[in-house]
Amino acid sequence: MEENNKPVVHLISKPENMLKTIYTACRTCYSALSPYEIYNSTDDENKMLNLIEKVVASGHYSTIEHIQVTFAISNVSRACTHQLVRHRHMSFSQKSQRYVKEKGQFDYIIPPTIARDEELKKKFENFMGEISKVYCEFTEAGIPAEDARAVLPNAAASSIVASLNLREMIHLANLRLCTRAQYEIRTMIKMMCDELVKVEPWLKPYLVPKCERLGYCDEDKSCGRKPKLAQ
Ligand SMILES: Cc1cc2nc3c(=O)[nH]c(=O)nc-3n(C[C@H](O)[C@H](O)[C@H](O)COP(=O)(O)OP(=O)(O)OC[C@H]3O[C@@H](n4cnc5c(N)ncnc54)[C@H](O)[C@@H]3O)c2cc1C
Secondary structure, eight states: GGGGGGOOEEEOOOOOOHHHHHHHHHHHHTOOHHHHHHHOOOOOOHHHHHHHHHHHHHHGGGGGOOOOEEEEEEEHHHHHHHHHTOOOTTTEEEEOOTTSOSSSOOOOOOHHHHHHHHHHHHHHHHHHHHHHHHHHHHHTTOOHHHGGGGGGGBBBEEEEEEEEHHHHHHHHHHHHHTTTTHHHHHHHHHHHHHHHHHHHHGGGGTOOOOHHHHSSBBBSOOSSOOOOOOO
């Protein structure tokens, strides 16, 4: 993907005490101590990680739902955000095509398969220009933006604030880092994972394509990263 065609992703919110919160949730299930006593009982990262790994590996996922993170995302196509908003345990606030009227050429994302061919790229850009002209003609004729947007393409750039809990974050990464996922959402999710791993490195082994966690590929068409289960 060309640099200026890349998503822009920032982690804008996460709990300060992520590990300790999950540890407290995990140990509360098995301890006579109160949650607050558990919370204040240790700062030993290895001890906390050890328990968290065991609990998560056993599928006790409610313990990681206590952690909420928020990303500010821009320079992505509506095609990309449309895929993201299919995830039902996430919360979104997206730039509105009703309330934000495009003035002049709207921003758009060119898929790299098109951008790498000069002739096709030119054709794509010209077509975006044509759409923009029709859109502006409509809005200047008094058509409300909410109706004029009907001519805008999947490529139109968008921005979105996305929040999710850690359970959903891991699920999202497992599904969308798979090479079967479309390139743009895969790129965006990788950037979200990288942002999170920068501040919480212990999450790295969880924020991987699903085959890494399963040990095999469950897709119809495999990229070969992991073997498929014998049929
Ligand atoms: C490679 C790829 C190709 C895709 N292709 C298509 C396509 O061609 N057409 C298309 O329409 N979509 C497609 N999708 C989207 C896909 O079908 C899902 O809608 C999307 O990935 C959200 O996944 P999810 O439902 O697991 O996750 P979320 O909505 O994030 O939910 C997480 C988990 O919660 C549970 N859950 C959530 N809601 C319910 C519920 N109502 N009932 C029971 N359990 C629930 C499930 O266990 C689910 O896995 C594709 C996705 C991928 C990754």
